Amino acid sequence: MQTLEVRRWDPLVRLTHWGVAAGVVANGVFTEEGSGPHQWVGYGVAALLALRWAWGLIGPPEARFTAFRPSLGRAARHVREIVRGAPASTHRSHNPLGALMVYALWGTLAVVIGTGVAMSGPPGVSTPRIEADSIAQPVVTADADDDDDRRGGDREDRRRGEGGGEAVEEAHEVGANLLFGLAGLHLLGVAFETRRSGRGILQSMLPGRRAARSAR
Amino acid sequence: MSSRSSPRLEPRAGAIAAVVALQALAVTFFVVDVAADIAARVGPAHVTFEAMAVLALLAGVVVGLLQLRALLASGRRKSEALAVAAGALSEVIESRAREWGLTPAERDVAVFALKGCDIDDIARLRNAAPGTVRAQLTRVYQKAGVGSRAALASLFLDELIGAPLARTSDPKG
Numbered sequence: 001m002q003t004l005e006v007r008r009w010d011p012l013v014r015l016t017h018w019g020v021a022a023g024v025v026a027n028g029v030f031t032e033e034g035s036g037p038h039q040w041v042g043y044g045v046a047a048l049l050a051l052r053w054a055w056g057l058i059g060p061p062e063a064r065f066t067a068f069r070p071s072l073g074r075a076a077r078h079v080r081e082i083v084r085g086a087p088a089s090t091h092r093s094h095n096p097l098g099a100l101m102v103y104a105l106w107g108t109l110a111v112v113i114g115t116g117v118a119m120s121g122p123p124g125v126s127t128p129r130i131e132a133d134s135i136a137q138p139v140v141t142a143d144a145d146d147d148d149d150r151r152g153g154d155r156e157d158r159r160r161g162e163g164g165g166e167a168v169e170e171a172h173e174v175g176a177n178l179l180f181g182l183a184g185l186h187l188l189g190v191a192f193e194t195r196r197s198g199r200g201i202l203q204s205m206l207p208g209r210r211a212a213r214s215a216r
Numbered sequence: 217m218s219s220r221s222s223p224r225l226e227p228r229a230g231a232i233a234a235v236v237a238l239q240a241l242a243v244t245f246f247v248v249d250v251a252a253d254i255a256a257r258v259g260p261a262h263v264t265f266e267a268m269a270v271l272a273l274l275a276g277v278v279v280g281l282l283q284l285r286a287l288l289a290s291g292r293r294k295s296e297a298l299a300v301a302a303g304a305l306s307e308v309i310e311s312r313a314r315e316w317g318l319t320p321a322e323r324d325v326a327v328f329a330l331k332g333c334d335i336d337d338i339a340r341l342r343n344a345a346p347g348t349v350r351a352q353l354t355r356v357y358q359k360a361g362v363g364s365r366a367a368l369a370s371l372f373l374d375e376l377i378g379a380p381l382a383r384t385s386d387p388k389g
Binding site: 010011012014015016019043044046047048050051054055058059060121207 | 226229230232233234236237240241243244245248251252255277278281282284285288289292
């Protein structure tokens with residue numbers, strides 16, 4: 001009496017997944033680099049990522065980090081299973097390869113977010129510019145006289161940090177490209193695993209409660 | 217991935233998740249704003265208020281997450297209890313069928329009847345003539361000592377309502 005309903009991820013996992021995906025696509029394709037909207041979308045993505053990580057600590061069992069620990073050994077075994085043509089085994093959470101992909105995506109996303117924040121500072125404060133030398137621009141609107149030494153220090157930091165700033169921008173761009181590459185691999189992985197296992201992997205991330213039946 | 221959550225739970229869980237996500241976005245907005253204010257040397261009173269808003273929103277996020285987790289867990293428990301109840305019911309049916317001396321065919325007809333199928337449905341499901349099914353069902357009633365399908369059903373319900381679900385291993389108790 002095995003039910004063949006598609007198991008769905010809980011609503012928070014689905015929401016953060018699609019929110020982050022939409023934000024990444026928006027910033028990669030639509031918003032102007034370094035613009036206000038670009039920065040705000042980036043902060044939004046950061047918020048959703050943080051939320052998902054909190055859920056990874058206190059969420060339901062299959063959403064927790066402990067349910068999909070990254071393991072090269074298990075991933076290798078999984079690959080051997082695929083190569084052997086063994087029937088797809090069931091996993092409580094992500095399959096071992098999927099788990100590696102999750103951490104790769106999260107790590108890259110964290111780098112992109114971190115470098116983005118480092119470049120722009122809080123949006124609306126510094127005027128964002130696309131040029132490389134506007135990186136890590138601290139606020140220079142304060143005009144009080146009593147903080148000359150502090151501002152001087154800032155300027156020196158900035159002058160010294162010029163090379164570092166370029167490296168940060170480089171990392172941001174490389175990270176963003178890597179992110180899209182990984183996302184493409186992720187889509188291929190979902191398509192492949194859906195064909196192999198016959199399970200509704202895509203449906204498990206889609207809204208709706210009544211599940212389509214999948215032949216197992 | 218709740219495999220069989222109740223239909224009413226899904227929209228509620230979704231709403232909580234959406235509110236929590238909005239709160240998380242708001243927290244980020246305020247954190248960024250506080251950072252900007254500190255950088256722009258806005259008065260400490262303003263910054264303090266905003267910092268309090270951040271803390272309140274963060275608390276809201278945490279409470280929302282915990283609530284969502286509790287909701288999902290209770291949905292899971294309910295579907296587990298339902299499975300236990302279904303298992304318990306079939307155990308009760310088995311033991312009654314033995315007790316009353318039902319033939320396998322009569323037991324199947326009784327199960328279909330309890331599930332709410334009418335005579336024609338049962339006949340179609342069992343590839344039998346409606347007359348046969350009616351006769352089998354009548355014999356089931358006779359053996360159980362009841363006069364109607366409702367009375368038959370209540371015999372099983374009695375058993376289940378009387379005993380807590382956890383004691384399924386001893387249905388004859």
